[in-house]
Amino acid sequence: MSAIGNLAQGAALVFQPFALALIVGGVLIGMTMGSLPGMTATMTVAVLVSFTFGMSPAEGMMLLLGIYGGALYAGSIPAILIRTPGTPSAAATVFDGFPLAERGLAGRAIAVATVASFVGGATSVVLLAVLAPQIANVAIEFGSAEYFALAVFGLTIIASVSGDSLVKGLISGLLGMLLATVGLDPVLAYPRFSFGVEALSSGIQFIAVMIGLFGIAEGLLRYQRGIGSEQVTQELSNVIPSRADLAKIRNVTVGSSVAGAFIGAIPGAGGDIASFVTYNEAKRWVEGAASSFGDGDIRGVAAAEAGNNASTGGALIPTLTLGIPGDSVTAILIGALMVHGIRPGPGLFQDEPALVYAIFVGFFTVYVVILVFGLLGARYWAQLIDFPGTYLWPAIFVLSIVGAFALRGNVLDVWVALGAGVLGYAMRVEDYPLAPMVLGLILGPIAEVNLRRSLQLSGGSLEIFYAEPLTLGILVLAAISLLLPFVQAWRGSESA
Amino acid sequence: MDMVGEANDTTLESTGRRRFLKAAGVGSAVGLVGIPGLGAAQDGEFPSGDIEMICPWAAGGGTDRTARQLASLAGEQSDASFFVTNQTGGSGSAGFRAAANAEPNGQTVGVLTVEICTISHLGIANITPDAFAPVMQYNFDPASLTVPEDAPYGTIEEFVSYAEENPGEVRISNSGIGAIWHLSAAQMAQATGIEVEHVGYDGGAPATQAVVNGEVEATTASPAEVAPQVQDGPLQMLAVFGEERSDLFPDVPTLQERDIDVTIGAWRGLGVPEGTPDERVQALNETFQSVYESDEFQSFMEDNGFGLVNRSPEEYGEFMSSELDRFEGIVDELDIQEGS
Numbered sequence: 107m108s109a110i111g112n113l114a115q116g117a118a119l120v121f122q123p124f125a126l127a128l129i130v131g132g133v134l135i136g137m138t139m140g141s142l143p144g145m146t147a148t149m150t151v152a153v154l155v156s157f158t159f160g161m162s163p164a165e166g167m168m169l170l171l172g173i174y175g176g177a178l179y180a181g182s183i184p185a186i187l188i189r190t191p192g193t194p195s196a197a198a199t200v201f202d203g204f205p206l207a208e209r210g211l212a213g214r215a216i217a218v219a220t221v222a223s224f225v226g227g228a229t230s231v232v233l234l235a236v237l238a239p240q241i242a243n244v245a246i247e248f249g250s251a252e253y254f255a256l257a258v259f260g261l262t263i264i265a266s267v268s269g270d271s272l273v274k275g276l277i278s279g280l281l282g283m284l285l286a287t288v289g290l291d292p293v294l295a296y297p298r299f300s301f302g303v304e305a306l307s308s309g310i311q312f313i314a315v316m317i318g319l320f321g322i323a324e325g326l327l328r329y330q331r332g333i334g335s336e337q338v339t340q341e342l343s344n345v346i347p348s349r350a351d352l353a354k355i356r357n358v359t360v361g362s363s364v365a366g367a368f369i370g371a372i373p374g375a376g377g378d379i380a381s382f383v384t385y386n387e388a389k390r391w392v393e394g395a396a397s398s399f400g401d402g403d404i405r406g407v408a409a410a411e412a413g414n415n416a417s418t419g420g421a422l423i424p425t426l427t428l429g430i431p432g433d434s435v436t437a438i439l440i441g442a443l444m445v446h447g448i449r450p451g452p453g454l455f456q457d458e459p460a461l462v463y464a465i466f467v468g469f470f471t472v473y474v475v476i477l478v479f480g481l482l483g484a485r486y487w488a489q490l491i492d493f494p495g496t497y498l499w500p501a502i503f504v505l506s507i508v509g510a511f512a513l514r515g516n517v518l519d520v521w522v523a524l525g526a527g528v529l530g531y532a533m534r535v536e537d538y539p540l541a542p543m544v545l546g547l548i549l550g551p552i553a554e555v556n557l558r559r560s561l562q563l564s565g566g567s568l569e570i571f572y573a574e575p576l577t578l579g580i581l582v583l584a585a586i587s588l589l590l591p592f593v594q595a596w597r598g599s600e601s602a
Numbered sequence: 603m604d605m606v607g608e609a610n611d612t613t614l615e616s617t618g619r620r621r622f623l624k625a626a627g628v629g630s631a632v633g634l635v636g637i638p639g640l641g642a643a644q645d646g647e648f649p650s651g652d653i654e655m656i657c658p659w660a661a662g663g664g665t666d667r668t669a670r671q672l673a674s675l676a677g678e679q680s681d682a683s684f685f686v687t688n689q690t691g692g693s694g695s696a697g698f699r700a701a702a703n704a705e706p707n708g709q710t711v712g713v714l715t716v717e718i719c720t721i722s723h724l725g726i727a728n729i730t731p732d733a734f735a736p737v738m739q740y741n742f743d744p745a746s747l748t749v750p751e752d753a754p755y756g757t758i759e760e761f762v763s764y765a766e767e768n769p770g771e772v773r774i775s776n777s778g779i780g781a782i783w784h785l786s787a788a789q790m791a792q793a794t795g796i797e798v799e800h801v802g803y804d805g806g807a808p809a810t811q812a813v814v815n816g817e818v819e820a821t822t823a824s825p826a827e828v829a830p831q832v833q834d835g836p837l838q839m840l841a842v843f844g845e846e847r848s849d850l851f852p853d854v855p856t857l858q859e860r861d862i863d864v865t866i867g868a869w870r871g872l873g874v875p876e877g878t879p880d881e882r883v884q885a886l887n888e889t890f891q892s893v894y895e896s897d898e899f900q901s902f903m904e905d906n907g908f909g910l911v912n913r914s915p916e917e918y919g920e921f922m923s924s925e926l927d928r929f930e931g932i933v934d935e936l937d938i939q940e941g942s
Contacts, residue, residue: 247815555804559802
């Protein structure tokens, strides 16, 4: 059947009262859970997946895709309001979102995040529908050497998110990589830094560190400065983005959307890496961004949010075409389809065209719903931080602890969050940037395990890193990324 | 890092970076809510009251989904209310330990997976089946050996002789060092006397991807995990490591049929803390046994590609102690428990 026919069939499955209600319900659930630090998109989908077993496959997908998109979007709300990313993917949104909120522009930041999330998500769905098989063929070629190269490329971002002091940035980044080594080593299962404590052998939980590093540390800082002394009244006139704002974020949003979708399509690279890469690339390429990013530039928010939501459509590409999940949420989606006897993989497009197109149409609809609810809700979320600090911050502390415990039902994670809170507080006081630490935590383990696995595969030869053009290309990009600031500085001084 | 990923996890990569992001104990939050009603059985017929089933793997994974299915059907069949909590980490040891340390009154049931017989040998955690009174086994999934369709070997015999002629050249991917699929490949290699390189990945999906894109020569996983790539994709399955052929691939022989005396795979079952009164173990076994035999459970397992194997408390206990011995031998020969 033709693509148009399939599209019509798919749309017919989506535009039913029940299916649409599931989309709306899924988005609302996802937005609620995503905005609570410690509750991730994966967690929410995992817990609710069993409710879909009684539905038709397409209906079940509508609910789960709604949650997926909604949660990934809503992680930006606490990132902007209280400097704590609701999901790991929103970590890069903190950098410009929170400074905006401090200036009383939380509503504007949320509105920009909403529009960027919509554009990112919708663009990725269109790319998914049009180019899925072609992109999947590139994504499948990603082997251990390519992942190592990608991680190195990601780590070069430390240079540009370090703020004023590169040395402090490197210290922060290396500290993150060091923390990520706790637990069994990924090749020989040798316990590192676990000090004989069994709970430590499974490592430090990323989300627990994020909760402490951002949420608890920010709270401590507020108390030090005197709670309530910096009460900012949020401006609520700008919760629908102005024409000028839209024009300002247009290019960066579109570029980040396309880049985010491609990164999301690589199995193992999800919204967290996508948003960091798009944020960094935006900083590099957008005019004037080098100085204004990090100080509350709406383009920074747009780059990060377009990037992480675009990764969702991207992640569906290998999931649907190859049966290889693009991230942890899509892994659960595969399980949800298998309950109905449908196995995503190379045969899916032939066997279930209506379902595949229903997923395309439904996921696009999800992002339309997010746009509507996001813009309607921006006003109310922004008012949330006008809540007196004497009540707000204790509530955030409690939520942080509960969130850390809820991760795995493990008390260790609570201690990790508290420890990270103290560490984050000390770093803030001493003016160490936190972003490099986040990068180190995310990318350190990827770099390590893929470096070691590559060398195991090659029998110790370094040739594996330059034999394939894809690997070499990414490593060259990393080198350029690292050297570019110096070249620019040198050329700047030449012409001056 | 969680080295030993969840066995036969067809839906969720179990280790690696995404362990940070992946689903984890929201079930525990549910458990918290359940605490007020928790307590020993009321007067009258056991099972009753709240019965917690501790799943040592993340919500949304294979073990979690089977446990939730058991819990919801068991709840329909008895007066008790069964609920699943996820206590993850330490390659399953966190959840095993929590279940083993619970009060031995039948109100806490541990979901036991093959890792209970491997992690003590791997030096990950000092916990074994001895901490539990077995209730029943409800699942077994054999390992299988899968290679690219265009590989220079099309049968298991040809694979073995290729590996004999090219010692150390054949690389076999698995879902994580020390995980059941790694140990399965190791036992196959030990039994056939071939020398292969085991390459660990962060879960089943990347291990499969590695053989699809040619980074390695073969992969070991459950048949369900590689099914999409074998049915419509570029891979072929040479052998399954079970006693019987897989329903998914009735044309693929078992190793035993080809005179390689290896049966190995992942399994799941239930146990209660050692010291739980026998009549409670029996009562739980009866409840779960009738769940196991229900059409609903059988079709759930088949739809999801989980193999159905059932053992009574006694049989399951004997099976687990033989597994414990067997894995000690495999791990010793592999020499991977350097951390212990």
